[in-house]
Amino acid sequence: MRGLRAILMLLMAALLSACALTESDRKTVAMLKPQDVHVPDDVRLPVGKWPASNWWSQYNDAQLDTLIQAALAGNPTIQAAQARIAMADSQVRLARAASGPQIGLIGLIDRQSVSSNGFLGPYAMDIPELGISGPWYTSGLVGLTAGMNLDVWGRDRAVIESAVGAGNARQAELEMVRLDVSTRVAQLYFELQKTRGVIEIVMRLRDIQANMLLAHQTRHAAGLESETAAQLASAQKLMADAALNIEQARAKFVREALRALVGPGGDAVQQQLKTMPLPAAGPAMPANLDFELLARRPDLQALSWYILASLSQIDAAQAEFFPSFDIKAFFGLYTIHISDLFSTPASRQINLIPGLRLPIFDSGLLNANLDARYAGSNLVVALYNQAVLDAVRDVAQIGSTLQGLQGRIGIEQERLGNLTFAADGAQGAAARGLISQTEAQESQLPALIQQAILLDLQGQQLFGELGLIRALGGGAEPQCDAATQGCLQARAQQKDPTRL
Numbered sequence: 001m002r003g004l005r006a007i008l009m010l011l012m013a014a015l016l017s018a019c020a021l022t023e024s025d026r027k028t029v030a031m032l033k034p035q036d037v038h039v040p041d042d043v044r045l046p047v048g049k050w051p052a053s054n055w056w057s058q059y060n061d062a063q064l065d066t067l068i069q070a071a072l073a074g075n076p077t078i079q080a081a082q083a084r085i086a087m088a089d090s091q092v093r094l095a096r097a098a099s100g101p102q103i104g105l106i107g108l109i110d111r112q113s114v115s116s117n118g119f120l121g122p123y124a125m126d127i128p129e130l131g132i133s134g135p136w137y138t139s140g141l142v143g144l145t146a147g148m149n150l151d152v153w154g155r156d157r158a159v160i161e162s163a164v165g166a167g168n169a170r171q172a173e174l175e176m177v178r179l180d181v182s183t184r185v186a187q188l189y190f191e192l193q194k195t196r197g198v199i200e201i202v203m204r205l206r207d208i209q210a211n212m213l214l215a216h217q218t219r220h221a222a223g224l225e226s227e228t229a230a231q232l233a234s235a236q237k238l239m240a241d242a243a244l245n246i247e248q249a250r251a252k253f254v255r256e257a258l259r260a261l262v263g264p265g266g267d268a269v270q271q272q273l274k275t276m277p278l279p280a281a282g283p284a285m286p287a288n289l290d291f292e293l294l295a296r297r298p299d300l301q302a303l304s305w306y307i308l309a310s311l312s313q314i315d316a317a318q319a320e321f322f323p324s325f326d327i328k329a330f331f332g333l334y335t336i337h338i339s340d341l342f343s344t345p346a347s348r349q350i351n352l353i354p355g356l357r358l359p360i361f362d363s364g365l366l367n368a369n370l371d372a373r374y375a376g377s378n379l380v381v382a383l384y385n386q387a388v389l390d391a392v393r394d395v396a397q398i399g400s401t402l403q404g405l406q407g408r409i410g411i412e413q414e415r416l417g418n419l420t421f422a423a424d425g426a427q428g429a430a431a432r433g434l435i436s437q438t439e440a441q442e443s444q445l446p447a448l449i450q451q452a453i454l455l456d457l458q459g460q461q462l463f464g465e466l467g468l469i470r471a472l473g474g475g476a477e478p479q480c481d482a483a484t485q486g487c488l489q490a491r492a493q494q495k496d497p498t499r500l
Contacts, residue, residue: 026371029378031307032385053475056186059279064189067262071185072178074263081174088167095163099156101148106330108141109338123336133337140341143332143349150326155319158312165309172302179298179474181261183466188258190466194459195251196275201452202247206240208441208448213237215438278458296473297391303384310377317370321359328353394471398464405461412454419447 052058056068072078113135116124124135151157216230295301330351335341359366426443429435 026374027378028374029381029385031381032388055469055475056182059186061276061279063273063276064186067189067258068182068185071181071262075177075181075261076263078174078177078181081170081177085167085170085174088163088170092160092163092167095156095160099149099151099160101146103144103146106141106143106145106332108139110139110141112137112139137336138338139334139336140338141332141334142341143330143334146329146331148327149324152325153319153322155316155324158315158319162309162312162316165305165312169302169305169309172298172305175474176298176302179470182474183470185258185261187463187466188254188261190278190459190462192251192254192258192273193276194278194455194462195247195254197277197455198452199244199247199251200275201448201455202240202244205445205448206237206244208444209233209237209240211441212438215436278455278462297471298473300384300387300391300473303380303387306380307377307384310373310380314370314373314377317366317373320366320369323359324357326355326357328355391471395468398468398471402461402464402468405457405464409454409457409461412450412457416447416450416454419450423447 056064114120114124114137116135123132123137125132126134149156213230213233213236216225216233219225220227220230328351330349332349333341333347334349335347341347423444423446426435426440430437430440
């Protein structure tokens with residue numbers, strides 16, 4: 001009873017000493033609340049459903065589908081993210097294995113000479129009748145060893161939870177990389193199609209200006225007009241030549257960027273890539289962007305999981321202040337004469353070793369470790385808060401840009417209609433002999449230039465829509481719902497550093 005009483009007193013002293021060791025002046029960073037996150041009311045956004053996981057299929061372009069699928073299958077950045085997931089999974093398995101029971105087989109042969117001045121001094125003599133045959137002995141040991149940590153304070157459980165949280169964060173990061181790659185492929189693909197469309201318009205402009213130049217040169221040679229008109233026409237054609245050169249160089253630049261992003265899997269498609277008109281379909285999104293925005297973005301999901309992992313790391317660091325218990329055991333055979341190892345039951349040996357580790361004085365090591373865990377958690381929370389603000393900013397800015405583009409595109413389309421009407425009228429007048437064919441061709445130039453302007457605006461609108469898809473998290477499914485987010489908020493608030 002006295003021994004049991006002494007053990008209980010020792011445990012009570014351990015608990016009191018652990019509490020005394022803990023500092024209590026740590027501060028935590030508060031997380032932004034979902035209800036405080038919203039897009040300004042004056043920003044009007046398209047309303048509908050969230051983009052699907054294969055959101056690019058809404059554009060009904062088989063070439064785009066093939067390019068994105070090839071990029072997702074062989075992109076090195078995606079492969080690196082997948083490797084990080086595998087590493088995180090191994091860390092989870094490692095943490096779980098370390099917290100469980102360990103059983104092993106041990107075998108040992110030891111040839112030693114016993115010292116006459118040591119604890120085994122009498123065995124250094126050679127007295128066969130007493131079973132002493134010193135000083136040389138060949139001892140043997142064989143048996144099973146077992147050990148297990150008793151997770152009284154939940155340290156091992158917290159380590160496992162931290163590893164699981166980090167693994168889930170890696171999975172969310174993979175979804176973010178996939179979203180980045182797919183939207184970038186779509187942007188480059190549509191940029192290439194837009195540039196090809198501009199090239200076709202510029203080539204038509206150049207052909208008209210070449211005909212005008214020939215007409216002015218013919219009239220000048222016939223003495224019907226001065227050389228000035230021919231020189232001006234030549235300058236206009238040279239401008240068209242320069243514009244064509246710029247657009248062709250841009251098309252090659254975008255094509256190579258697309259090739260590098262898609263990888264070898266898209267070479268065959270790119271070699272036979274057909275010119276397609278830009279699609280008119282836009283993305284859809286819900287009218288309410290409060291919590292949905294937080295739940296859908298993979299980068300915010302990843303940071304949420306990192307926060308949960310950091311809170312578990314704090315739990316593990318706090319558990320270090322308390323006594324740790326373990327049990328070790330051995331069952332097997334041991335003898336100082338190797339020939340007797342298996343010949344007699346007397347060689348059997350059993351060890352059962354309960355263990356206790358009590359932190360009393362560590363020069364501030366445990367508090368430094370806990371400070372580091374709190375600092376790491378505060379860092380992730382701050383990054384999360386900033387990422388939330390950036391996400392709302394991205395949606396608001398893109399929505400505002402799309403709102404402005406929509407109005408301007410309507411104006412430019414109306415202007416194109418006016419210019420096209422004027423060009424058609426000039427063609428009719430030339431057919432009736434009211435104006436020259438040169439004047440009729442010249443009337444087509446403003447309409448062609450307007451077509452290029454409108455095509456560029458449509459490209460900007462499409463790039464904005466793709467940016468909005470990325471800002472919404474694409475078709476990524478949320479890995480946590482509002483209840484989980486509320487739990488995360490509660491856990492962050494419960495991390496009171498003075499609770500020990």
